Amino acid sequence: MSTRSRILRLSRYKNAAIRLKSLNFVKVFSDNLGDATGVTASQVRKDFSIFGISGNRRGGYQVDELLVQLNKVLGKDKPQKFIVVGVGNLGRALINYPGFGKSEIRIVAGFDIDPAKYNRKADAPILPIDELAGFAKANEVELAIIAVPDFAAQGVFEKLIKAGIKGVLNFAPIRLKSDDNVTVHNLNLETEFENLIYFVNTKTSPTE
Amino acid sequence: MSTRSRILRLSRYKNAAIRLKSLNFVKVFSDNLGDATGVTASQVRKDFSIFGISGNRRGGYQVDELLVQLNKVLGKDKPQKFIVVGVGNLGRALINYPGFGKSEIRIVAGFDIDPAKYNRKADAPILPIDELAGFAKANEVELAIIAVPDFAAQGVFEKLIKAGIKGVLNFAPIRLKSDDNVTVHNLNLETEFENLIYFVNTKTSPTE
DNA sequence: TTTATTTTGTGATTTTATTCACGAAAAAAC
DNA sequence: GTTTTTTCGTGAATAAAATCACAAAATAAA
Known part of the structure; x- marks a missing residue:
């Protein structure tokens, strides 16, 4: 019923509604939202x-009311705290990502094994990975991002489970062996790049 | 026939095959690949x-031969040059992303409007956006990444089209109005986060 | 050899997702 | 107040994707 791709579309409708609201739309039609999201x-x-x-x-949909309802479905009616494990390139970018500013997504800490990266003073502190479980429990964090290399991902994942994490967004290119109490979503950048490459190449080459 | 999700799976099979190869597998079965990719x-x-x-x-599939075939389908049998527009948090992370190192994905330059970011000496130079078209043509780049804020994305996209770009991976949360000669794939991090939040929340709450 | 076992390759079937199409409600026009 | 227009809401129809199931090929065992 409520599949992954359906929820992805709801997020897009929400983004479209926000944009239309900023253009002073008071109501929107299903047709408008379809156009804006494809x-x-x-x-x-x-x-x-x-x-x-x-x-x-x-009369269509009142934008304000629609946003309230979409945010409610998407769990954006209250703050959602995340931790990031692996403060490399990508991890750091996520911690500082300004796109989350207006949203209810809060990245509250980063964890790494490299002492050179520790920084307890920062807004979102960077801490040793040993402190993960303590931090997560003390701050009631249930959501985490894995941004470590593939060989480290399963180990990190098991630490996250022990720390009581309930949802993981995994950027490492492996499937994590999970017990059923933890939701794992995978997002692999290389895979997304390859997907684009495929469709560009097959469109260009007339041999297929 | 060859849909987006089918190609995404091929990429995952390829990643799984690489991992199994590194474990000295000579042949793999469809069952192995299924397990590894879910x-x-x-x-x-x-x-x-x-x-x-x-x-x-x-006898299953010979790993080496399988990789050759998958790479061929995915266009990874030759280097694929990308440029990144928008050298903010995310753009910078992509430019330096080590995960692409072994792969045929090459990020050859970044473009921005902020002079403070320019750096012509770097391996992948950061250049003013006015030089985009010239650079793309001189270096035969056909693929680009949009990592600018939403309000700037459509303008950047039009510049990319004029520069002869054929494929765009768009990280801005809007749908780009495209002519049909350009393939656009959208990837929005906030949307991915929201998706995870939804499934964690609905699993936890017994009311659904 | 012959028989048993394993695993692919693919048409047939089932399941899931999307689109169609139209009645019902609400507003606007007459 | 009646007719016309617009747009939603949704069951029915269609299309797309995934799974099943089994013959065919290849190897191993007897």
């Missing part, structure tokens, strides 16, 4: 109907 | 069959 109007309405999000016949 | 064995075989990748009945 799906059909009936897909938008079907997605909404599955989550009980309703508008007004002929 | 799909069924018959999905693996169906995906392969669509791209004419074949193995040996009872």
